[in-house]
Amino acid sequence: MFEYKIPLSLYIHMPWCVQKCPYCDFNSHKMKKTPDYSAYIDHLINDLKQDIMLCNNRTIHSIFIGGGTPSLFSAELINNLLINISKIIPINHDAEITIEANPNSVDVERFKGYQQAGVNRISIGVQSFQADKLIKLGRVHNPQEAIDAGKLAHDLNLKSFNLDLMHGLPKQTLDDALNDLKQAIALAPPHLSWYQLTIEPNTLFGSKPPILPDDDMLWDIYQQGHQLLTRHGYEQYETSAYAKPNYQCQHNLNYWRFGDYIGIGCGAHGKLTQNDGTIIRTVKTKHPKGYLEGRYLEHSYTVAKDELAFEFFMNRFRLFEPTPKSEFEQRTFLPLQSIDKPISLAIEKNYLVEDNQSWQITDHGKLFLNSLLEIFL
Numbered sequence: 001m002f003e004y005k006i007p008l009s010l011y012i013h014m015p016w017c018v019q020k021c022p023y024c025d026f027n028s029h030k031m032k033k034t035p036d037y038s039a040y041i042d043h044l045i046n047d048l049k050q051d052i053m054l055c056n057n058r059t060i061h062s063i064f065i066g067g068g069t070p071s072l073f074s075a076e077l078i079n080n081l082l083i084n085i086s087k088i089i090p091i092n093h094d095a096e097i098t099i100e101a102n103p104n105s106v107d108v109e110r111f112k113g114y115q116q117a118g119v120n121r122i123s124i125g126v127q128s129f130q131a132d133k134l135i136k137l138g139r140v141h142n143p144q145e146a147i148d149a150g151k152l153a154h155d156l157n158l159k160s161f162n163l164d165l166m167h168g169l170p171k172q173t174l175d176d177a178l179n180d181l182k183q184a185i186a187l188a189p190p191h192l193s194w195y196q197l198t199i200e201p202n203t204l205f206g207s208k209p210p211i212l213p214d215d216d217m218l219w220d221i222y223q224q225g226h227q228l229l230t231r232h233g234y235e236q237y238e239t240s241a242y243a244k245p246n247y248q249c250q251h252n253l254n255y256w257r258f259g260d261y262i263g264i265g266c267g268a269h270g271k272l273t274q275n276d277g278t279i280i281r282t283v284k285t286k287h288p289k290g291y292l293e294g295r296y297l298e299h300s301y302t303v304a305k306d307e308l309a310f311e312f313f314m315n316r317f318r319l320f321e322p323t324p325k326s327e328f329e330q331r332t333f334l335p336l337q338s339i340d341k342p343i344s345l346a347i348e349k350n351y352l353v354e355d356n357q358s359w360q361i362t363d364h365g366k367l368f369l370n371s372l373l374e375i376f377l
């Protein structure tokens with residue numbers, strides 16, 4: 001039988017939030033009344049059943065329950081969800097299973113319940129530990145709730161936990177940003193996501209942009225924040241992702257290494273390689289209304305062969321680790337010779353260096369990432 005070497009992950013999207021944050025461009029919807037969470041779980045399972053024929057008897061290597069605010073779902077429902085998934089497709093015994101949680105929707109019992117259901121990694125959306133910043137960001141939690149949620153995640157002794165923090169916030173000084181990081185480090189998360197706030201067009205901040213720190217300040221925050229994290233043993237493995245050694249998020253790594261993933265739930269994306277090497281991408285219905293009427297798949301398409309190298313490197317070069325050449329052949333089904341020319345050009349321009357086994361993006365290549373990627377188009 002054809003043996004897959006490409007790991008398969010599962011992404012599950014939970015589309016509701018208590019309130020829509022003014023900077024957020026994710027597919028999240030403010031709840032008007034309490035949604036029928038249980039019906040949504042049933043739909044997720046039906047959605048998965050429809051995707052399964054694209055998965056060719058494979059097993060699940062990681063699960064990410066993201067949102068929106070997945071922690072609005074009770075532990076019982078998450079337990080039902082994971083049990084029903086495992087009846088459809090086997091979940092590897094050592095699979096990383098993450099759930100995203102907002103600090104205001106967590107309590108000890110709920111966290112323990114998630115853990116009992118099989119969740120072994122919790123990602124908490126802290127954003128900042130300063131009250132004025134949280135208000136400006138439209139968050140529904142306060143600093144103490146963020147600290148309490150971090151402590152709770154720590155004390156559960158999960159496989160790992162993550163805190164999401166943002167920097168470059170309105171009126172943020174260098175000290176504000178570093179104090180946020182110091183507070184996060186004090187909670188000892190094995191993984192820290194540290195995002196620079198971006199103003200997205202289709203958001204409240206997009207139509208009424210707040211005044212952000214100037215470029216010099218943003219650079220100082222990034223430089224000094226990066227040094228602080230590094231001094232405390234966090235390694236940067238992607239622009240916004242830091243982890244203690246061996247605690248990188250397996251789910252994110254699989255995306256960026258051009259692995260496969262099933263995407264179920266509102267607006268979820270999937271990428272599924274077939275036996276003959278074709279890559280099918282799936283996009284699910286974005287709005288809960290249509291999704292809850294049973295229309296899951298919005299569209300799917302096959303990635304054109306001449307776009308595969310570009311897509312591979314676009315994901316791969318987000319990571320700071322070297323790219324094994326064997327992975328290119330294995331994940332695109334293309335021979336190495338097919339990219340001889342663009343690779344030579346990228347090396348000539350000092351965007352890349354190579355040895356027999358791998359390619360490594362240079363600092364110059366990181367600065368000119370778009371120009372580097374264009375070579376593969």
Ligand SMILES: C[S@@+](CC[C@H](N)C(=O)[O-])C[C@H]1O[C@@H](n2cnc3c(N)ncnc32)[C@H](O)[C@@H]1O
Pocket residue numbers: 023024025026066067068069100101102103124125126127164165166195196197198199200
């Ligand atoms: C899907 S959201 C997180 C989950 C959860 N709903 C929460 O907000 O706590 C993932 C993370 O992306 C980051 N994020 C969202 N919008 C952003 C933006 N415009 N700029 C930078 N980071 C952003 C936030 O740190 C957020 O926690």
Ligand SMILES: C[S@@+](CC[C@H](N)C(=O)[O-])C[C@H]1O[C@@H](n2cnc3c(N)ncnc32)[C@H](O)[C@@H]1O
Pocket residue numbers: 011013064066098123162163164191193249251252255263267268269270
């Ligand atoms: C940005 S990461 C969140 C990082 C987080 N702070 C952590 O380490 O836990 C969320 C993961 O969910 C995936 N994801 C988010 N939205 C998705 C969607 N609509 N369809 C498929 N995957 C999605 C991302 O690609 C990524 O692997």
Ligand code: SF4
Pocket residue numbers: 016017019020021024025026028067068069102125
């Ligand atoms: S809680 Fe998270 S997903 Fe929901 S609107 Fe805010 S940032 Fe977006």
